[in-house]
Amino acid sequence: MSMxxxxxxxxxxxYHYRLSYGGQSPFFNGLAAGKLVASKCTGCGFVWMxxxxxxxxxxxxxxxxxxxxxxxxxxxxxxPNAPAHLAHLDAPVASAxxxxxxxxxxxxxxxxxxxxxxxxxxxxVARFLPEVQTIADFYFTAP
Amino acid sequence: xxxxxxxxxxxxxxxxxxNKTYSELALDVTKAALRDAGIGRDDVDHVVxxxxxxxxxxxxxxxxSTTMQDYIGMAGKSSVHVTAGAVTGAMxxxxxxxxxxxGMSDVTLVVGSGKGMDLWDPDTQKRSSAFLKAIMLDLxxxxxxxxxxxxxxxxxxxxxxxxxxxxxxxEEQMAKVSVKNHGNALTNPLAQSGMKLTVDDVMNSxxxxxxxxxxxxxxxxxxxxxxxxxxxxxxKEICKNPIWIDGxxxxxxxxxxxEFSNLGRMVCQQKSSHRAYAMAGIRDPRKxxxxxxxxxxxxxxxxxxxxxxxxxxxxxxxxxxDEGVTEKTGEIPVNPSGGMIGCGHVAGCSxxxxxxxxxxxxxxxxxxxxxxxxxxxxxxSAIGGPAxxxxxxxVLGAE
Numbered sequence: 121m122s123m124x125x126x127x128x129x130x131x132x133x134x135y136h137y138r139l140s141y142g143g144q145s146p147f148f149n150g151l152a153a154g155k156l157v158a159s160k161c162t163g164c165g166f167v168w169m170x171x172x173x174x175x176x177x178x179x180x181x182x183x184x185x186x187x188x189x190x191x192x193x194x195x196x197x198x199x200p201n202a203p204a205h206l207a208h209l210d211a212p213v214a215s216a217x218x219x220x221x222x223x224x225x226x227x228x229x230x231x232x233x234x235x236x237x238x239x240x241x242x243x244x245v246a247r248f249l250p251e252v253q254t255i256a257d258f259y260f261t262a263p
Numbered sequence: 264x265x266x267x268x269x270x271x272x273x274x275x276x277x278x279x280x281x282n283k284t285y286s287e288l289a290l291d292v293t294k295a296a297l298r299d300a301g302i303g304r305d306d307v308d309h310v311v312x313x314x315x316x317x318x319x320x321x322x323x324x325x326x327x328s329t330t331m332q333d334y335i336g337m338a339g340k341s342s343v344h345v346t347a348g349a350v351t352g353a354m355x356x357x358x359x360x361x362x363x364x365x366g367m368s369d370v371t372l373v374v375g376s377g378k379g380m381d382l383w384d385p386d387t388q389k390r391s392s393a394f395l396k397a398i399m400l401d402l403x404x405x406x407x408x409x410x411x412x413x414x415x416x417x418x419x420x421x422x423x424x425x426x427x428x429x430x431x432x433x434e435e436q437m438a439k440v441s442v443k444n445h446g447n448a449l450t451n452p453l454a455q456s457g458m459k460l461t462v463d464d465v466m467n468s469x470x471x472x473x474x475x476x477x478x479x480x481x482x483x484x485x486x487x488x489x490x491x492x493x494x495x496x497x498x499k500e501i502c503k504n505p506i507w508i509d510g511x512x513x514x515x516x517x518x519x520x521x522e523f524s525n526l527g528r529m530v531c532q533q534k535s536s537h538r539a540y541a542m543a544g545i546r547d548p549r550k551x552x553x554x555x556x557x558x559x560x561x562x563x564x565x566x567x568x569x570x571x572x573x574x575x576x577x578x579x580x581x582x583x584x585d586e587g588v589t590e591k592t593g594e595i596p597v598n599p600s601g602g603m604i605g606c607g608h609v610a611g612c613s614x615x616x617x618x619x620x621x622x623x624x625x626x627x628x629x630x631x632x633x634x635x636x637x638x639x640x641x642x643x644s645a646i647g648g649p650a651x652x653x654x655x656x657x658v659l660g661a662e
Contacts (some may be wrong), residue, residue, distance in 0.1 A: 126281055130383070133323060141405065154568035170406060183404035194526060195424040197416045214473075215411050217526070219419065225520040228410050228420075240427045 267505030268298025276607025313355030349647025352614020429578025448601025450631025512538025
C-alpha cells in the first residue's frame with residue numbers, strides 16, 4: 121500500500137477534570153493560605169511533606185503539621201524557558217528537589233533564582249501565588 | 264524448572280509506522296516469532312501482552328490486549344496485560360516466565376507493540392510535541408508533572424543529582440556514551456538512528472535541560488517485538504539451542520519523593536539486578552557476563568547503571584567509559600545493539616525487543632552487532648517509572 125492510499129482521520133478528544141486531592145487536600149488549602157502543611161505520624165513520628173493522612177511507613181494516623189516556609193536546595197534541572205505562569209518574575213527557573221525544613225522527605229518544586237545560582241545547599245524561602253490549582257502554584261527562591 | 268526462549272520476532276524501529284496499526288505490528292512480530300520457533304499458533308497456550316499504560320493517550324485504547332488478541336490469531340487462549348511504564352517489556356517477560364514456572368502453561372507468547380506518533384499537536388503542527396506531552400502522564404500527575412514541564416527532566420534529575428553527589432559523570436563522559444551507542448547502532452539493521460558522531464557533535468547539540476542535550480536522549484519510536492517462551496521439556500523439543508532465563512529480579516522504590524540516601528542513585532536497579540544475579544548464581548557480573556543491554560534513556564543514566572549493575576562503585580561509571588571498558592570491543596560491552604539511544608524506544612515493547620537482541624547475541628546470530636560469547640551469559644536490565652522508581656533485570660544464558 122502506498123502512503124497516498126492511507127486513510128488518516130483527525131480525532132479530537134478533550135477531557136476536563138474537577139480533581140479532588142482527597143485526604144491530601146489540607147496541603148492545597150495550606151498553599152492558598154500561604155502555608156506549607158506537612159503531616160507527622162502519630163506512631164513513628166515520620167514527617168511527610170507533602171502531607172499524607174496515613175503514614176505509609178507504619179499505617180498509623182498522621183496529623184497535619186505546619187512547617188516553616190524554608191527549604192534547602194538538593195538538586196535541580198535548570199529549564200531553558202520559564203513556565204508561563206512564572207515568566208513575570210523574569211528570572212531563571214529550575215525544576216528542583218528540595219528538603220523543606222523539618223520534613224523527612226524531599227519534594228519536587230519550582231525554584232526561581234534571580235542570580236541564576238542553583239548550587240546544591242542553597243537556602244530557600246517559599247513564595248505563594250494567588251490562585252492555587254496545583255503544586256506549580258508556589259515556588260522557592262533566595263531569601 | 265527452567266524456562267527457555269525459543270522464538271524471537273523483531274522488526275525495525277521507525278519514527279512512525281504510518282502504514283500499520285498497533286495490531287498489525289503485533290501480528291507481524293507474532294508471526295515472525297512463531298516462524299523462528301518453528302511452531303504454529305495452536306502450540307501457544309497463553310499470551311502475555313507488554314503494552315504501555317500510555318496506550319490510552321497514544322491510540323485511545325484502555326485495554327488493547329483484548330482487541331489485539333483476536334487480531335493476532337490467539338482468540339480463545341488465556342492472556343494477561345502487563346503494564347509498568349518503560350519497564351513493561353521486561354516485566355512481561357518475567358510474567359511469561361512465572362506463567363510457565365507455575366505449570367499453568369507450556370508455551371507462552373510475550374508480545375508488545377507501541378505507537379505514539381498518531382498523536383498530533385495542532386499548535387505546533389507536529390506529532391513529536393504531542394507525544395512528549397502524552398508521556399508526561401507516566402509521572403505522578405499530582406506531585407510531579409506540574410513542576411516538571413520537560414520529559415527529559417524526570418530522568419535528568421537523577422543524572423544531575425548523581426553529578427552533585429559524586430562529582431561525576433562529566434558531560435564529556437556522557438557524550439562518549441552517545442558516540443558509542445549511536446555508533447553501535449550503525450551495524451544493527453533494526454536501528455532507527457545509527458550515526459557516526461564525535462564527542463563535540465554531542466556537546467554542541469541542542470541543550471534540552473540541565474546537563475541533558477539532544478544527543479544524550481533516547482529516541483521516541485514505533486515498533487513491536489515478540490518472544491516465544493517454553494517450559495524446559497518443550498523448549499528442548501522445539502529447538503536445539505534454547506536460551507534460558509536463568510534469573511529475573513524486579514524492584515520498586517519511592518517515586519516523586521525519593522529517600523535522601525537514594526538521591527542520584529537508581530537503587531531499584533541495584534535491587535532488581537542483585538535479585539536476578541542471586542537467582543542465576545552470579546557473584547561477579549563483570550567477570551561472569553559476556554555483555555549487558557541496559558535501559559539508556561539518557562546517556563548519564565547508562566553511566567549510573569554501570570554501578571547499579573555491579574560493574575563499579577557509584578560515581579565511577581564515567582571512568583569505565585573513559586577506559587573503554589563498555590565499548591563493543593571492551594572488557595564488558597554495554598548496549599552493543601545501540602541501545603535505546605541508537606536503536607529506538609517506545610515504552611512497552613522496548614524491553615521485549617532488547618531481550619530478543621540478547622537472545623540473538625547468545626545464539627551467535629546477531630550479525631554486525633555480534634560480540635564474542637565466551638561465558639554464555641548476558642543480561643537486559645530495564646528502568647523506568649516516575650523518577651526511575653522501577654526496574655526489572657533478566658539474566659539469560661546459553662546451554
